[in-house]
Amino acid sequence: MTKKKQQIWNGNVRDAALSILLAVDKNQAYSNLLLHQTIEKYKIEAKDRALLTEITYGTLQHKLTLDYYLAPFVRGKVEAWVQWLLRLSLFQMHYLTRIPPHAAVNEAVEIAKRRGHQGIASMVNGILRSILRQGVRSTDEIQDEMERLAIATSHPQWLVERYIETYGIEQTATMLACNNLPAKQTVRVNTLKATPAEAIALLEQEGITAVQSEFLPECLTLTGGQAARTEAFKKGFITIQDESSMLPANVLNPQPGMRVLDMCAAPGGKTTHLAEKMHNQGSVLALDLHPHKLELIDENTARLDIEIVQTAPLDGRKAASILQKESFDAILIDAPCSGLGVMRRKPDIKYTKRLEDFANLQVIQLGILANAVELLKPNGRLVYSTCTIDKEENEGTVQAFLAAHPMMEAILLENLPQQLAEEQHNGMLQVFPQHMDSDGFFVAAFVKKETN
Numbered sequence: 001m002t003k004k005k006q007q008i009w010n011g012n013v014r015d016a017a018l019s020i021l022l023a024v025d026k027n028q029a030y031s032n033l034l035l036h037q038t039i040e041k042y043k044i045e046a047k048d049r050a051l052l053t054e055i056t057y058g059t060l061q062h063k064l065t066l067d068y069y070l071a072p073f074v075r076g077k078v079e080a081w082v083q084w085l086l087r088l089s090l091f092q093m094h095y096l097t098r099i100p101p102h103a104a105v106n107e108a109v110e111i112a113k114r115r116g117h118q119g120i121a122s123m124v125n126g127i128l129r130s131i132l133r134q135g136v137r138s139t140d141e142i143q144d145e146m147e148r149l150a151i152a153t154s155h156p157q158w159l160v161e162r163y164i165e166t167y168g169i170e171q172t173a174t175m176l177a178c179n180n181l182p183a184k185q186t187v188r189v190n191t192l193k194a195t196p197a198e199a200i201a202l203l204e205q206e207g208i209t210a211v212q213s214e215f216l217p218e219c220l221t222l223t224g225g226q227a228a229r230t231e232a233f234k235k236g237f238i239t240i241q242d243e244s245s246m247l248p249a250n251v252l253n254p255q256p257g258m259r260v261l262d263m264c265a266a267p268g269g270k271t272t273h274l275a276e277k278m279h280n281q282g283s284v285l286a287l288d289l290h291p292h293k294l295e296l297i298d299e300n301t302a303r304l305d306i307e308i309v310q311t312a313p314l315d316g317r318k319a320a321s322i323l324q325k326e327s328f329d330a331i332l333i334d335a336p337c338s339g340l341g342v343m344r345r346k347p348d349i350k351y352t353k354r355l356e357d358f359a360n361l362q363v364i365q366l367g368i369l370a371n372a373v374e375l376l377k378p379n380g381r382l383v384y385s386t387c388t389i390d391k392e393e394n395e396g397t398v399q400a401f402l403a404a405h406p407m408m409e410a411i412l413l414e415n416l417p418q419q420l421a422e423e424q425h426n427g428m429l430q431v432f433p434q435h436m437d438s439d440g441f442f443v444a445a446f447v448k449k450e451t452n
């Protein structure tokens, strides 16, 4: 879409949603990025912004379910844009009860006329009106349990099977349902500049209601508004971050004055959290493989008035050959991962991830972890985290790591919210979206044993 320079926004929310969905479908863009760019570029107002987001994400989230509903009504194969138009219209009819179904049908017909011709418009009209009259079939009709869950929650069947095998049907079903809920808007209070109560008051002055989380004290949940547009954000009182991403810095718990290394740091969400925890005293060296991403860390530290972070472009798999060995008190590896925990924010990844993509990730993660061992002081602590839910990737990496590095020992995760503390086992915690209404996340902690 962006390649062809086609204008996404013409003042019509459904039309814009269709353009975004088509671009995502053609792998020209990620849904979250294109949606954000569109909203910023065209300065789309709050009401339209909310509906555009809801329709785009909702349609993507429920794509497989919508196709199941549409199948009996669509004869033969239709062009991709027509199928997406049908999906987004049926999404409104079926899931957005506040939108009168006839309005959704009329809009679809107008779009079909504009983008296609009268024949397509009549077909779209016929299909949607038939659905209005007859209703959609229930997913309960699907005999096979795995297939039923996959279609009903719109996840690929291979992933559902993999999840059920690992986590059981109950946990899996809850997680899959959670993946289809809108993501909460959470921010982290910059405790160098404000207390949670002060940050709440600042946001209140800008008309945004913020509530302190029941899990982590520095986390606020926002209702309405856009955190990134607030003065509280621009002046560095808050950072936009999912609550689960606030766990690693809490678990590593670096103290003021320490020398800390963040090996996969960009854009700096956790680097800045570490510095806040250290009261801006000591040092944090923030590495990332991609030099251009380091600017994002610098922007964040400048905005938050953090002075102890230095950045360096470095491949974590080679870091020990460049940095001084055994010179860091604490190390964080927030590793590149399969990202299956963030499906609420990036629903398109449900349909694009392939099992083959996972294998190489563990090799990369183990390479970075091995370098961390050499760089860590004896008695130093290491935290490894990912934003994914996959036992083989997370626990598999931990097991392989411990087997290869006998001087490293898994330790109890400290500073977890009480509600999560008992979910950990053997120094590892898999956070499911249902635990804190957050992204899915994984954290593990280790200490380097002192050698005699």
Ligand SMILES: C[S@@+](CC[C@H](N)C(=O)[O-])C[C@H]1O[C@@H](n2cnc3c(N)ncnc32)[C@H](O)[C@@H]1O
Pocket (backbone or CB within 6 Å): 245, 263, 264, 265, 266, 267, 268, 269, 270, 271, 287, 288, 289, 290, 293, 314, 315, 316, 317, 334, 335, 336, 337, 364, 368
């Ligand atoms: C999950 S993201 C980190 C997010 C970051 N910790 C935060 O909280 O904002 C993983 C990062 O690892 C970087 N990365 C990938 N491979 C790497 C490597 N071999 N060495 C260092 N960084 C790497 C990616 O560029 C990406 O920025």
